[in-house]
Amino acid sequence: MSDNQAILEEEFEVLESIFPDELEKLGESSVRIRIEPEEPSASHPLSLYLNVDYPAEYPDVIPELALEPIDEESGELRDGEEERILRELRTIAHPMQAEESLGMAMTFTVASAAREILAVVVGERWKKERDEEDRKAAEYEEKEAARTRGTPLTPATFNDWRKEFMAALKAKREREEEDRVKALPPKEKEEWKRRRDRLSGRQLFEQSKALATSDEALYEEGAAEVDFSQYSREQREADRRRAEEEEENRRRGLVADDSDNE
Structure with missing residues (x-):
């Protein structure tokens, strides 16, 4: 060996x-x-x-x-x-x-x-795993903070929101009007159709314009004085609800007038 x-x-x-x-x-x-x-x-x-x-x-x-x-x-x-x-x-x-x-x-x-x-x-x-978990936690917290902060209000974002709001409000009114007409008795429904057909072209145009822009005055009037920095999401929601309530009250008042005339 x-x-x-x-x-x-x-x-x-x-x-x-x-x-x-x-x-x-x-x-x-x-x-x-x-x-x-x-x-x-x-x-x-x-x-x-x-x-x-x-x-x-x-x-x-x-x-x-x-x-x-x-x-x-x-x-x-x-x-x-x-x-x-x-x-x-x-x-x-x-x-x-x-x-x-x-x-x-x-x-x-x-x-x-x-x-x-x-x-x-x-x-x-x-x-390494702990650092990755910390990174994901920080990323999640940042996303949550950004979500709760909301979108900063600027003239451009306000105008975009207003267009969407007015389009949604118009669609809502049209659906409500369709539902109201469907619920009318046959006689009243025929009367409603006759009144609609008797409207002139100008009247139809003005009526359509009124439906589309009846609440625009709420925003156009004094629009130059809007302070976007103070116009919070809560205020926009309150204005939207108030506008819908006013429109609903106005529409109900018109329906009541038509019934009295008959």
């Missing part, structure tokens, strides 16, 4: 005493050691096999190192993590070639370093 092989056999005996449950001998010149962070995390499990293959020149050269997943429950390495861990382990192993008692010291030190590096990897994963 060569001196190198004798040193390796002695190292195996020492490693078996240090890692009685974690060490598995794969051959005459290779082992694998189950490693995990010094403080395992239940939410981020990460246990791996550290495979060590000893060249014939060992311990004059460092052994070949590789990482192997154990199973799905033990966790897996993510992109770039395996290369990083092996690079750090080789960086630790290289200076040891110049030290005495290479065998046991090299494998044990590398395995211990692997445990520390896994702990760092788990901590970085946890921090």
Whole structure:
């Protein structure tokens, strides 16, 4: 048996005493050691096999190192993590070639370093996930704040709102008028049709214009004095409700007049 092989056999005996449950001998010149962070995390499990293959020149050269997943429950390495861990382990192993008692010291030190590096990897994963959760929370809070702030009132946004409001109000009146006519008795419905048909072109035009613009005066009159910075969403809603109520009262008054005339 060569001196190198004798040193390796002695190292195996020492490693078996240090890692009685974690060490598995794969051959005459290779082992694998189950490693995990010094403080395992239940939410981020990460246990791996550290495979060590000893060249014939060992311990004059460092052994070949590789990482192997154990199973799905033990966790897996993510992109770039395996290369990083092996690079750090080789960086630790290289200076040891110049030290005495290479065998046991090299494998044990590398395995211990692997445990520390896994702990760092788990901590970085946890921090990355926490930072992502904080980013999403901040983004959600910003969206909610923007939603509750509403749209700033400017002349352009006010005019857009007014056009939509007037169009919706006109459509609402037309639907109400259609429903009212449908509910009339046949005789009154015929009378309503005759009155409608007797209207001249000018009267029809004026009536249509009145339906479309009856509330415009509420906004046109004094429009130059509107202070947009003080015109809140609540005020717009109050004006809209008041306009609808006034129109409803006006319409009911006209219906009552027609009934009295008959």
